[in-house]
Amino acid sequence: MKDHIGIVVNNKKINELYNVISVQIENANLGTPGQFYELKVKYSQRMRIPISIYNITDNVVEFMVKIVGDGTKELTQLKEKDTIMALGPLGNPFTPPQADQNCLILSGGVGYAPFYYFKKHYPKANITWFHGGANRNEVFEADRIFTNDGSIGIKGFVTADLHEYLQNNKVDRILTCGPRIMMKNIANIALPFVKDIECSLEEYMACGIGVCYGCAVKVKTAKGLVYKTVCKDGAIFQGSEVIWDE
Amino acid sequence: MNRLATKLGKINFNNPITVASGTFGLECANFYNINKLGAIVTKTITPEEKIGNPTPRIYETECGLLNSIGLQNPGIDEFLKYHVKEYKNFSAPLLVSFSASTIDEFAEMLIKLEKIDYIKGYEVNVSCPNVENEGLAFGIDAKIVYELTKRLSKLTEKELIIKLSPNVTDIVSIAKAAEEGGASSVALINTLLGMAIDWKTGKSMIKRGVAGYSGTAVKPVALQMVYKVYQALSIPILAMGGIQNYKDCLEFIYAGASMLSIGTAQFCDPCLPIKIINDLHNHFTQNNINISDIKGKVWGID
Ligand SMILES: Cc1cc2nc3c(=O)[nH]c(=O)nc-3n(C[C@H](O)[C@H](O)[C@H](O)COP(=O)(O)OP(=O)(O)OC[C@H]3O[C@@H](n4cnc5c(N)ncnc54)[C@H](O)[C@@H]3O)c2cc1C
Ligand SMILES: Cc1cc2nc3c(=O)[nH]c(=O)nc-3n(C[C@H](O)[C@H](O)[C@H](O)COP(=O)(O)O)c2cc1C
Ligand code: FES
Numbered sequence: 001m002k003d004h005i006g007i008v009v010n011n012k013k014i015n016e017l018y019n020v021i022s023v024q025i026e027n028a029n030l031g032t033p034g035q036f037y038e039l040k041v042k043y044s045q046r047m048r049i050p051i052s053i054y055n056i057t058d059n060v061v062e063f064m065v066k067i068v069g070d071g072t073k074e075l076t077q078l079k080e081k082d083t084i085m086a087l088g089p090l091g092n093p094f095t096p097p098q099a100d101q102n103c104l105i106l107s108g109g110v111g112y113a114p115f116y117y118f119k120k121h122y123p124k125a126n127i128t129w130f131h132g133g134a135n136r137n138e139v140f141e142a143d144r145i146f147t148n149d150g151s152i153g154i155k156g157f158v159t160a161d162l163h164e165y166l167q168n169n170k171v172d173r174i175l176t177c178g179p180r181i182m183m184k185n186i187a188n189i190a191l192p193f194v195k196d197i198e199c200s201l202e203e204y205m206a207c208g209i210g211v212c213y214g215c216a217v218k219v220k221t222a223k224g225l226v227y228k229t230v231c232k233d234g235a236i237f238q239g240s241e242v243i244w245d246e
Numbered sequence: 247m248n249r250l251a252t253k254l255g256k257i258n259f260n261n262p263i264t265v266a267s268g269t270f271g272l273e274c275a276n277f278y279n280i281n282k283l284g285a286i287v288t289k290t291i292t293p294e295e296k297i298g299n300p301t302p303r304i305y306e307t308e309c310g311l312l313n314s315i316g317l318q319n320p321g322i323d324e325f326l327k328y329h330v331k332e333y334k335n336f337s338a339p340l341l342v343s344f345s346a347s348t349i350d351e352f353a354e355m356l357i358k359l360e361k362i363d364y365i366k367g368y369e370v371n372v373s374c375p376n377v378e379n380e381g382l383a384f385g386i387d388a389k390i391v392y393e394l395t396k397r398l399s400k401l402t403e404k405e406l407i408i409k410l411s412p413n414v415t416d417i418v419s420i421a422k423a424a425e426e427g428g429a430s431s432v433a434l435i436n437t438l439l440g441m442a443i444d445w446k447t448g449k450s451m452i453k454r455g456v457a458g459y460s461g462t463a464v465k466p467v468a469l470q471m472v473y474k475v476y477q478a479l480s481i482p483i484l485a486m487g488g489i490q491n492y493k494d495c496l497e498f499i500y501a502g503a504s505m506l507s508i509g510t511a512q513f514c515d516p517c518l519p520i521k522i523i524n525d526l527h528n529h530f531t532q533n534n535i536n537i538s539d540i541k542g543k544v545w546g547i548d
Pocket of ligand 3 (some may be wrong): 204210211214229
């Protein structure tokens with residue numbers, strides 16, 4: 001973990017909402033799927049923005065960024081050769097898949113990002129991937145696509161036929177990232193079928209390294225209910241340990 | 247000659263830069279040699295474990311940060327059993343921040359902490375609610391700050407820093423109470439109070455509603471408080487509030503600070519404390535001065 005000076009090598013607009021930003025970062029190949037960087041435009045006085053590793057090739061990290069506010073907008077305006085501060089890689093990776101495991105990925109919106117690299121990093125894994133988004137701007141390549149407005153793929157949430165799917169298919173692990181409400185529903189529907197549900201959570205972050213306790217998430221432990229940090233203890237938590245209604 | 251050398255009431259420090267309680271942890275050792283800090287200040291510890299406040303706890307707002315962490319910490323016994331050792335091998339002086347809700351509890355904590363020889367001093371956080379005083383913060387009542395400091399100062403020979411809250415009508419009277427009670431120095435400021443609301447939905451951005459406000463925006467507020475307290479007191483000041491760079495540090499030194507804590511700005515740059523130490527060193531060398539040459543020497547005020 002280090003605060004690297006990254007160099008933007010490409011910043012590509014995918015649609016009105018999304019960009020993929022490629023940044024050359026020292027030792028970036030060490031990053032693993034599920035980890036993230038805290039990014040900062042060099043002279044900005046804003047705090048950092050946590051963004052997942054979307055892809056890594058030859059120490060160039062790609063970040064998939066959805067514009068939701070000023071900070072993410074600033075990232076999408078970066079030009080080739082601009083420098084950017086990149087603190088990371090932070091957090092823990094998803095557990096590597098085992099050869100005989102059937103993994104089901106369920107992603108929502110920009111929650112797509114970490115799984116692109118997961119799939120690439122583990123080419124031999126048995127992966128089925130469902131992805132959902134609000135509309136056609138929020139969907140990317142996957143085995144099954146859902147949109148809330150029905151503009152492409154199946155109309156409905158990514159959880160629309162999850163119950164039925166789990167009744168008819170052997171799933172050993174679920175990996176999920178997306179809006180909290182989506183992951184909560186997934187945990188509720190899937191826990192009777194699948195114990196191992198790895199959820200990549202989002203919280204507002206300040207330090208990104210586990211010192212400020214800003215990015216807390218309430219979880220069940222042997223000691224009772226405690227707050228863990230998304231940045232250091234997470235961002236990956238088991239669906240069964242998270243107190244979703246906090 | 248070390249131009250950066252400075253002193254609080256009882257300890258000499260190699261340089262005036264330390265870190266604000268709650269914004270630093272040993273994780274920072276990943277980024278720089280923390281022995282280069284003037285001192286290390288821990289996150290506030292309390293008599294019992296605190297799990298902290300519900301989330302969301304933080305929100306970045308105009309020119310600053312709102313936080314409502316709720317003093318999440320493992321409690322003093324756990325701290326003494328497991329965590330304090332982690333600081334043992336660092337040469338930078340260790341200052342432990344602690345807080346409680348009655349004077350007796352504060353005293354009991356200090357007695358326990360006194361057993362650890364490598365703790366060089368204490369930063370007493372009086373910004374939390376006092377159960378003996380209808381839940382109002384200790385730090386808003388000069389009489390209680392006096393009583394508390396008097397009790398604690400009899401229990402230790404080490405540096406005893408009282409950290410003041412800015413959320414008071416007259417910070418000078420509280421600072422004086424700490425001095426009269428026997429504090430060896432004062433620290434200021436803790437966070438102001440603030441709030442943020444999502445204008446689209448009306449929802450509070452922080453679960454607890456009102457939060458602590460820190461960062462760039464609070465600097466002028468902190469600066470005038472340091473200035474006023476320096477005019478009225480003879481014990482040294484550990485100043486903080488919105489420090490971003492060495493120029494901010496110089497302002498605080500002109501206002502009367504002997505030492506400075508970097509807080510929120512570390513969230514923008516984890517290496518900032520070290521950069522500031524280097525920049526201050528260069529500035530002092532280039533201008534052939536040291537801290538005592540400029541401390542409290544603000545001018546142009548009628
Ligand atoms: C571990 C982690 C990985 C992430 N990975 C990615 C990624 O790969 N790509 C990507 O585009 N985004 C990712 N995010 C989310 C991204 O960090 C936020 O969207 C970004 O910080 C928003 O900043 P802003 O200044 O643009 O928006 P702001 O102006 O701060 O906020 C705009 C809107 O977004 C909401 N919002 C902002 N931050 C968060 C948050 N952390 N959680 C929930 N709601 C929030 C606000 O409530 C507001 O409605 C990730 C977050 C985390 C914690
Ligand atoms: C996330 C966060 C946590 C904090 N926790 C504590 C704490 O535990 N004890 C304390 O005395 N002050 C705490 N503070 C206040 C800081 O130590 C400091 O007084 C204040 O933030 C002003 O300095 P700054 O503007 O440089 O951050 C905290 C501040 C922040 C931002
Ligand atoms: S952001 Fe500070 S602990 Fe996670």
